[in-house]
Amino acid sequence: MAAGQGSAAVMERRLSAAEAQCARAGVQLTELRRQVLALVLEAEQPLGAYALLDRLKTQRPGAAPPTVYRALDFLLEQGLIHKVERLNAFVGCAGAGHDHHAGHQHAHQFLICRQCGQTIEISDPMVARALAEAASRVGFQAGHAVVEVEGRCATCAAVA
Amino acid sequence: MAAGQGSAAVMERRLSAAEAQCARAGVQLTELRRQVLALVLEAEQPLGAYALLDRLKTQRPGAAPPTVYRALDFLLEQGLIHKVERLNAFVGCAGAGHDHHAGHQHAHQFLICRQCGQTIEISDPMVARALAEAASRVGFQAGHAVVEVEGRCATCAAVA
DNA sequence: CGGGGTTCTGTTACTATATAACTTCCTGGG
């Protein structure tokens, strides 16, 4: 199997959930957007916009940068994917489709393994709280936070 | 006065401190590197590499992208400046020159005002601790962390 | 003094990432 974050069946379930979420929000998960979302979800690792574009071209030969960037913008707005700033790359939201924060963006943090490139999404309340407190301590009204830790994942640490 | 982070006198003091720090570390703060550091320090806000390049060209007409990127790499390694990932821009280290973490990189967080663009550097131990704990909870060996909160600074909040 | 290494800078060319601006297509409402 070529899928990364799950089997074909799991992928389908996630896509259906995304579909449902968009319907609820009154926005359209068009074929293009669905294709891009599928490409992001089936990757093992965060993919850059141009890597996605290359893959997309096999299904949609005329695709150009705006094609993929527009789809990505939509998916980001719907909270279906996140951007990893450090890598200029995109990854499916680990929590999308299956619970509480089902809709829209949520506070999250990334743990990026410098060895295998895998990126783990967590959503730690203590981190969020510490940040909010630190910000308010200097009178700063905190909005969205980018938190990306580089290091070594458990798997890679176990090997070496 | 055109300086951002301080008067000309303050700038000179910071540059001297940088000089001293580099001497201690056994590396050279050359004329070019010093010029780039001065440009970063005198800016009100984080500056992109090409904005720095434009300014640098007035002093050094032949300057090209590698000129400024190499200087920035050096300054980053010495912990004299930081990169703001969200903005692809560079800013002087707020703590450089005047104390404990005088040398090399240190854990820090940025609060980026979406209104005025000002970027505040903090170094909150609770944030660092929460992150370290969250990481270790999933067996992740944490290294450098990018933490950048977008929001509204106290000044802008006071106005509106 | 004359190599010979190292470090720093100059220079050219290129790759990668992202957006602007305008057009075309489609769909649903009047």
Place this chain on the structure above:
DNA sequence: CCCAGGAAGTTATATAGTAACAGAACCCCG
């Protein structure tokens, strides 16, 4: 039918970052 709005196509361009090699400056050693 006509139009408004959203989505996608298309072309061009802006912005960010790097590779690769050449030249200069410096220092160390013999």
